[in-house]
Amino acid sequence: MRNFFLATYLSYKEIQRNRGRFLLVGLVIALITLLVLFIAGLGEGLGSGNRQYLSRLDAELIVYLARTDYLIPSSRLDRSTVRKVERVDGVEAAGNVATSNTAILLPGNEVLKVSLIGVELGKPGDPPVIEGKPISSDQAREVVVDRNAALRSGIQVGDEITIRSVQGTKDEFYTLQVVGIVDGQSYSLVPSIFVPYFTWDRVRPKSEAEVNRPSSTVNIVVVKLQDPKQAEAVAQQLEAQISNIEVADINKAIQNVPGYSAQQGTINTQGVFTLLIGVLVIGGFFQIQILQKVPQIGVLKAIGASNGVVGAAAVIQIVMVTIFGVAVGGLLTFLLSLSFPPTVPIAFNGTTSAIAVAALLLIGPAGGLVSVIYAVRIEPLKALRLG
């Protein structure tokens, strides 16, 4: 404990008397923190934009058409498949989900691109309403919009929205009544709006051949289990009992969203390389500093400071500067994030940010490790010009 207090005293005094130098390296760490947190936020924002609807499903499994590589847009299941799914042991409920893209017309000729998702009311896949009320019937010309869409467009419960949909080769416009708002449910990097399946089939974009022909297919069936722990066993039973399907759990479904894995891999690589650059920058700074202090450390050891004091002083100094830099960087990130419009796909998730901050707090000691070892190995004879 005595060594710790002595080391803290030395570290504090050195920082206090060399404020400019340590402020500079602290600000470098702050900028690295800003960069890492933004990369993490961007990764979270983009990932969330891709997976939010899937990750918030109150379900464990998703059924696809066989050999579609778990790609939702490629999967086409007969609408009656859901009834077969419901009959399999262990399945509590199942719901059809159909997806397509459309655009909401906003005042001033603005458009908001959205995912148009058709669901079975009250079944898995139909998200819970957090404001307003659920859609009243299977045929209603009603819509619930996700909070992201509401934030970006100013849409409120009770408004009417017009969506533009290409029918064959013509633009058609449909008016829907907004009855509720659901939590963020982005899918395919755009906000989502939810309509009953039959409404979806009427208003979705169609090819010339599909116009005036009701669809008999959905993209996927979302499955809620009686016991979520049995997911793997129920998935096997589903594939055994229903022909021409493949089943994935939610995590696998997310990983197979087009571009999701590649996008997250790229973002994570950027984050890791930024951390590595941080390690090198901090390591370089402290190594140069230790090299400049060799005679001084020699004197410290000659007059009776132990390796413990010298090593702990170096570590404490690195930790102090790193904490300062990360705190300033975190504050800067927070302040800057307040100025971003909702269209910028940045989201700060508590766990991801905590992991990023922990990694940032580790890069200081990791970068300074070599300099600490070097400091501990300096011979006290350096004080007498013999070392």
Place this chain on the structure above:
Amino acid sequence: MSIVALEVKSVVKTFAGDSGPIYAVNDVSFSVQPGEFVALVGPSGSGKTTMLSVLAALLSPTSGQVLIDGVDLAQMNEAERVALRREKIGFTFQANNLIPYLSARENVEFMLRLNSRFDRVGRVRAEELLARLGLVDRLSNLPSQMSGGQQQRVAIARALIHNPTLVLADEPTASLDTERAFQVVQTFAALIHENQRAGIMVTHDLRMCQYVDRVLQMRDGRLVHIYESHEEILALARGV
């Protein structure tokens, strides 16, 4: 308690050379009493600094014994040597003497902190010692804000503040002009005598020997002459 502060018995220190061992210190014996100030002189390469390093427990002798307060350094492990340097030895060096980010007072107090003896009394004692050395108006100055002579005086205060048995000074005047050098050594000698510490000063400047009680002259690692009488020492210091 031993009346001999430092006892050196037949100390040999060799280093490996291309054609066999090099004798940096060769069969040196002497002792120093409390309150006695001794100069270790000799030309470059005579073994002075190596001898000082052995006395400071920074180097282990190849053979022979070094006893401080009757305790043999050879019987100590590294942690005990560190503790010995902290508790029983005071140092001043030729250069880079002070911790650059501590003020004059903090540099002196640091020895007390190292020995877990820093308190209000210690703080007052550090101030008194610095005042005694003419640095009362420099207490809060950093080393970079002081002259070389002032820095050496702070180093002397640091070397004495914890009441060590032995005070070692390595070329304390090397970076000072003549007038400052005389002032520093004179003050050093006075404090050694007042505080009844055993002091050893390595110097190449024989003029500084006029303030010491005994001069040990080394050449080629051997102790070749001991000047003990005041007349002899003054003659050496004056280059007669």
